[in-house]
Every structure is written in structure tokens, then in C-alpha cells.
Amino acid sequence: MLKKIDFGFAVTLLILGAYVVLEGFSYGIAGADGQPGSGHFPIAVGFALIFFSAINVVRSRIDYLSMKEEFNLLVTKRMLLILLGNGLIVGLMSFLGIILSAILSIMFTGFVIAWGGIDKRFVIQLITVSVVTTFILHVLFVRVLRVQPLVGIFGF
Amino acid sequence: MDSLELLLGGIQSALTIKVLTATLIGVLVGLVIGVLPGLGPSAGVAILLPFAVSLGGSAAIAALAGVYYGAMYGGAVTSILLGIPGDAPSIMTVLDGHAMAKRGEAGRALGITVFASFTGGLIGLIFLTFLAPFISKAALHFGTAEMASLMLLSLSFVAVLSGRNIFKGFAALCIGLILGMVGLDPIAGPSRINFGIYGLIDGLDFAVVAIGLFGFSEIFNTMLNKGLDIESPDMRPTFRSLMPRLSDFLATKWSQLSGSIIGCFIGILPGVGATTATIMAYAAAKKFSKNSDEFGKGSIDGVASPEAANNSSSYSSMIPLFTLGIPGSATTAVILGGLLMIGLQPGPMLFINNPDFVWTVFGSFYIGNLMLVFITILAIPALASIMLVKMRILYPIIFGIIIYGVYSINLSPFDIGVALFFGLVGYLFMKLEYPMVPLILGMVLGPMLERGIRRTLIASDGSFAAFFDRPISLILLLMTAAMILIQIFMKYREMRRMKT
Numbered sequence: 001m002l003k004k005i006d007f008g009f010a011v012t013l014l015i016l017g018a019y020v021v022l023e024g025f026s027y028g029i030a031g032a033d034g035q036p037g038s039g040h041f042p043i044a045v046g047f048a049l050i051f052f053s054a055i056n057v058v059r060s061r062i063d064y065l066s067m068k069e070e071f072n073l074l075v076t077k078r079m080l081l082i083l084l085g086n087g088l089i090v091g092l093m094s095f096l097g098i099i100l101s102a103i104l105s106i107m108f109t110g111f112v113i114a115w116g117g118i119d120k121r122f123v124i125q126l127i128t129v130s131v132v133t134t135f136i137l138h139v140l141f142v143r144v145l146r147v148q149p150l151v152g153i154f155g156f
Numbered sequence: 157m158d159s160l161e162l163l164l165g166g167i168q169s170a171l172t173i174k175v176l177t178a179t180l181i182g183v184l185v186g187l188v189i190g191v192l193p194g195l196g197p198s199a200g201v202a203i204l205l206p207f208a209v210s211l212g213g214s215a216a217i218a219a220l221a222g223v224y225y226g227a228m229y230g231g232a233v234t235s236i237l238l239g240i241p242g243d244a245p246s247i248m249t250v251l252d253g254h255a256m257a258k259r260g261e262a263g264r265a266l267g268i269t270v271f272a273s274f275t276g277g278l279i280g281l282i283f284l285t286f287l288a289p290f291i292s293k294a295a296l297h298f299g300t301a302e303m304a305s306l307m308l309l310s311l312s313f314v315a316v317l318s319g320r321n322i323f324k325g326f327a328a329l330c331i332g333l334i335l336g337m338v339g340l341d342p343i344a345g346p347s348r349i350n351f352g353i354y355g356l357i358d359g360l361d362f363a364v365v366a367i368g369l370f371g372f373s374e375i376f377n378t379m380l381n382k383g384l385d386i387e388s389p390d391m392r393p394t395f396r397s398l399m400p401r402l403s404d405f406l407a408t409k410w411s412q413l414s415g416s417i418i419g420c421f422i423g424i425l426p427g428v429g430a431t432t433a434t435i436m437a438y439a440a441a442k443k444f445s446k447n448s449d450e451f452g453k454g455s456i457d458g459v460a461s462p463e464a465a466n467n468s469s470s471y472s473s474m475i476p477l478f479t480l481g482i483p484g485s486a487t488t489a490v491i492l493g494g495l496l497m498i499g500l501q502p503g504p505m506l507f508i509n510n511p512d513f514v515w516t517v518f519g520s521f522y523i524g525n526l527m528l529v530f531i532t533i534l535a536i537p538a539l540a541s542i543m544l545v546k547m548r549i550l551y552p553i554i555f556g557i558i559i560y561g562v563y564s565i566n567l568s569p570f571d572i573g574v575a576l577f578f579g580l581v582g583y584l585f586m587k588l589e590y591p592m593v594p595l596i597l598g599m600v601l602g603p604m605l606e607r608g609i610r611r612t613l614i615a616s617d618g619s620f621a622a623f624f625d626r627p628i629s630l631i632l633l634l635m636t637a638a639m640i641l642i643q644i645f646m647k648y649r650e651m652r653r654m655k656t
Binding site: 002005006009010013016017020023027031035036037038040041042045046048049052053055056059079080082083086087090091093094098101102105106107109110113114117122125126129130133134137138140141145147148150 | 207210321323324326327330331333334337341343344346348349376547548549551552553555556557559560561563564567569572573576579580583584587588590602606609610613614618
């Protein structure tokens with residue numbers, strides 16, 4: 001599994017390198033006065049990424065360097081769930097406001113980490129912690145550091 | 157004597173309420189981060205970056221450095237009490253520190269850690285104070301060609317920092333360079349490599365990427381992989397037993413001194429890091445000890461020496477950062493980002509243009525080192541109790557801190573999404589053995605390298621000979637080539653040995 005992901009990641013980087021090279025050509029290698037243009041550096045770096053990624057693609061196939069550990073699928077799924085859930089919360093932040101988003105994020109992350117071992121006591125603990133932590137953070141950033149808060153449709 | 161006078165002035169400036177508070181916050185946060193298994197100084201510095209930068213000036217760097225050396229100490233607490241290294245450099249402390257704790261001497265082990273960290277920190281600071289101005293003066297002769305060559309040399313350290321797969325290291329460096337290019341071209345102006353995403357037109361914020369890479373990914377790795385929900389340590393030291401003993405300090409003075417000196421020299425070398433320093437210090441202490449048989453079974457010298465090396469290397473690693481603008485480790489790379497975010501360019505000109513800033517920061521390091529002694533003595537019982545908080549409560553709290561921290565940088569929820577994305581990238585990097593430090597180096601040094609190369613070429617009418625005509629630049633380029641070739645050769649030999 002890890003080998004496949006390694007291969008896929010190296011191919012993705014190779015494509016990224018090709019994209020950067022193409023973008024670089026669109027900016028121009030040389031400026032109007034004959035000096036190095038905006039595309040000069042991206043083209044060089046893009047080619048370098050293609051070169052190193054190509055080597056990594058080959059290496060991931062011939063497997064002479066074995067990875068130290070395997071992916072734990074359950075672990076990876078939990079991590080992706082945390083990322084997606086938090087991504088959704090962040091996506092809705094303009095509607096929810098930062099206070100509600102932070103509370104939801106703390107609660108969601110806590111529940112996913114503790115999945116399989118959630119009891120009533122933990123739920124109360126986590127809800128309390130999420131509200132108290134957000135309150136402290138809000139006071140610190142908004143009142144003390146004068147950061148302008150993001151206010152949602154609920155007015156906070 | 158100049159350095160001494162400037163330092164005294166710096167200490168005086170660092171005694172303002174703002175800098176003192178920033179140092180205190182940094183040290184406290186660092187201690188807590190260091191105590192949490194899996195989270196090291198780089199994650200701590202990255203998480204505190206938005207808050208620290210909002211303080212501005214020397215207070216910002218005092219806070220970030222406070223996290224650095226605070227975390228270095230905090231790592232020892234888990235090593236001794238639980239036998240779990242708080243971060244990589246604390247690995248050696250586990251051997252004897254935890255053995256001491258198991259036989260009921262946790263207090264003695266933690267106490268000598270306080271003394272050794274202070275001694276190591278002080279010697280590292282003296283090194284920093286007197287060597288930094290000397291190096292920066294020498295570097296004043298550098299022009300754009302020399303600076304570009306120096307950047308190339310520092311990027312070639314990727315070869316050292318890459319671990320066992322040098323090609324993955326270089327690929328990571330290229331990604332960092334690309335990330336550094338996202339946004340406005342520093343010379344001509346147009347927005348580049350923005351993937352058609354509106355939020356990337358102005359570029360990627362370094363702090364956002366660093367928090368994702370170091371903060372989120374380390375949390376994912378620790379909380380999910382190990383399923384850590386640490387229960388009570390197998391021993392609970394009383395407050396009284398945690399008081400350091402003067403007799404232990406005197407008994408381990410030579411181990412502390414040797415560890416500190418080794419830490420100083422190793423810390424200066426970019427890419428070598430504190431872990432190597434602690435391993436070498438431990439080996440030296442064992443070799444020269446009269447009771448070398450006790451090492452690994454609970455020798456107090458086996459705790460003192462690596463802890464002194466750990467802290468002295470954290471200060472001496474600031475020498476290349478402040479004098480040449482070269483970060484030698486992940487943590488100093490994040491601090492470099494902090495310096496750039498507050499509008500300062502580390503390097504020789506920093507000592508000329510902003511001497512007050514430099515010496516106030518150095519002064520705050522001395523104060524922070526002393527502060528660490530008192531705080532740790534008072535806070536050890538509280539720090540030990542942090543380990544009793546379940547990870548499923550603690551890590552969601554860190555998520556909340558990151559959300560507020562990242563949002564506060566540009567008042568943009570988009571940045572939090574970017575940090576989450578880089579959390580995934582960082583996690584993949586860890587699992588697939590792509591080193592993260594080259595990426596950070598590339599992102600920080602890339603724009604400077606590009607500016608240096610393009611300005612030199614503009615001045616020389618497009619001739620690359622400008623890099624080879626100037627002797628210092630030529631030497632730096634030769635060093636760069638040698639660094640890469642030697643590392644490739646060594647990896648090749650290692651590979652052949654593995655095959656046979």
C-alpha cells in the first residue's frame with residue numbers, strides 16, 4: 001500500500017514539475033531588456049523537480065529501499081476524516097463565525113480521535129473543554145491582540 | 157569588549173515588560189510543547205508564530221526562541237518520567253533518566269536536567285555572543301553574487317538533511333522553491349504559479365505552511381499512529397523531591413562542560429542538529445567517566461551531558477541564522493520565517509542596520525535561560541501533570557489554538573484550509589520519508605536566491621561569469637559542488653554496502 005502511495009506521490013510531483021515548467025514558459029525566460037525574466041527560475045526548478053521525481057518514480061517501482069512502516073488504513077481514514085471535517089467547518093466559517101467554528105472543530109477532532117471509546121463523561125468533558133478553550137482564545141486574540149474576529153450569521 | 161558592552165545594553169533593553177512577558181510566554185509554551193510526546197520545538201515555534209509575530213520586533217523573536225529552548229528542556233521531562241522522548245534530541249536522556257526514575261530518583265534526574273540545561277545554555281550563549289559579531293563582520297564583504305552563492309551552499313545542505321533518500325530531499329527542496337515562487341514575482345511583478353486560485357495571487361504565507369507542515373502533521377502522526385492516551389506515569393515525584401541538588405551539580409560539572417562544548421560546535425553546523433550533539437556528548441561522557449559501567453543503568457552523568465549539549469546546541473544553532481541568514485535546522489528555519497515576517501532580513505547587515513534588535517534578542521536569551529531555571533523548578537509538578545491529560549482532550553485544544561492563530565495572520569479562513577492541506581502534505585512526507593526541512597529551506601531561501609541570481613545577472617548584463625569571477629563566490633560554489641558530490645558518493649557507498 002505504502003509503495004503504491006509512494007509511486008502516486010512521486011508521479012504527482014512529476015506532474016507538478018511539468019506544470020511549473022509550462023507556467024514558466026508562459027511568463028517568458030527573458031525579460032524585455034534581455035535579462036532573466038519571470039519564467040527563468042520556475043523553468044529551472046520545474047525541470048529539477050521533474051528530474052528528481054522521475055528518479056523517485058523509478059525507485060518506488062524497483063523497491064530497493066523498503067519503507068520503515070506500513071500505512072495503518074484505519075489511522076489514515078481517521079486522519080482524512082479529521083481533515084475533511086475540519087475543511088468543511090473552515091469552508092462554512094464565513095457563516096458560522098470563528099467562535100462556533102473553533103468550538104465545532106475542537107469537538108469534531110476530539111470525537112474522531114476518541115472514536116470507539118466515547119462515553120457520556122467524555123462528551124461532557126469535550127463540550128466543556130471546547131467552549132472554555134474557545135472563550136480563552138477569543139479573549140486572547142480579539143481583546144488582547146486586537147485581531148478582528150469573523151462574525152457569522154448568528155451575530156457572534 | 158565591544159560585544160560585552162552591547163550585550164549589557166541588550167540585556168537592559170530586554171528587561172522591558174513587553175520583552176520579558178514575550179520571553180515568559182515563549183518559555184512556558186515551549187515547556188508545555190516539549191512535554192507533549194511527539195511535539196518538538198519546530199512544531200511549537202510554528203504554532204506560536206502568528207501570536208509571536210503580532211508582538212512585533214525583538215519581543216516576537218524572544219518569544220519564538222523561548223519556545224525553542226523551553227521545548228528543549230520540556231522534552232527531558234517525558235523522557236525521565238515516562239521513558240518516552242518528548243522530541244528526538246531527548247532520546248539519550250531516556251537511557252539514564254528513566255532508569256533513575258524507575259529506582260525512585262526522578263527528582264534528582266529532573267533536578268540535574270535543570271542545572272545542565274542552564275550550564276549548556278549559558279555556554280552556548282557566550283559562544284553566540286562573541287562569535288556572531290565576528291562572523292557577521294567577515295560576511296560584510298559579500299555582494300549579491302556572494303549572497304546568491306551562499307544561498308546555494310545553504311540549500312546544498314539538503315544533501316545532509318535528506319536522511320537516507322537524497323533524491324526525495326532534492327524533490328522536497330524543489331517543492332519548497334516552487335512554494336516560495338507562488339505569488340508576485342519579486343522583480344518583474346506578475347503573479348506566478350498560483351494554480352488559478354484567487355487566494356494564492358499574493359503568495360503563500362510562510363507561517364501558514366509551517367504550521368500545517370510541522371504543527372498539524374506532527375499531531376496527526378502522534379495522536380493517530382500511536383494511539384497515545386498516556387495513563388499515569390509509573391512514579392509521581394513529590395514537589396520536594398524535584399528540587400535540584402547542588403551536590404549533583406558539582407559531581408557532574410565535567411560532564412556538563414564537555415556536553416556544552418560539544419553542543420556548541422555541533423549546533424553551528426547546519427543540518428547536523430541537536431540529536432547528534434546529544435549522542436556525541438553522551439558517548440564522550442561515557443568514554444571519559446570513571447564509572448562508565450553505570451551508563452544506561454541510571455548514571456547522573458548520562459543525564460547531565462546530553463541535556464547540556466541539547467541546550468548549548470540550540471543557542472549556537474542561532475549563529476549561522478543571525479550572521480548569514482542560514483537556518484541549520486527546522487526550528488531555526490521557522491524562526492527565520494518569523495524574522496522575515498517582522499520585516500527583518502537576517503545576515504551580516506542585521507548587525508549594522510538593527511544592532512538594537514540583535515542585542516536585545518541576545519539579551520532576552522540570557523534572561524530566558526535564567527528564567528527557565530526558576531520556571532522549571534516551580535513548574536515541574538504541573539508539567540508532569542500535563543502528561544496525565546488525555547491526548548484526545550489535549551490535541552483538539554491544539555487544533556483550536558491553530559485555528560485562531562492561522563486566522564489571525566491574514567484574517568482569512570482560506571489560510572486555515574491551506575494549513576490543513578499542508579498538514580496532509582506533511583503527514584505524507586513523514587510516511588513516505590520525504591524530509592520536511594529542505595522544503596522549508598527552499599521556501600524561505602528560494603525568493604532570496606532568485607533575487608540574488610537575477611540581480612547579479614542584471615548587473616553583469618546576463619553573464620554567469622559574474623559568479624565565478626569573484627573569489628568568495630567561486631569558493632562558495634566549489635563548496636556547494638563538493639557538498640553535493642560528497643553526499644552523493646557517501647550515499648552510493650552506503651547503497652552498495654547495503655546490497656552486499
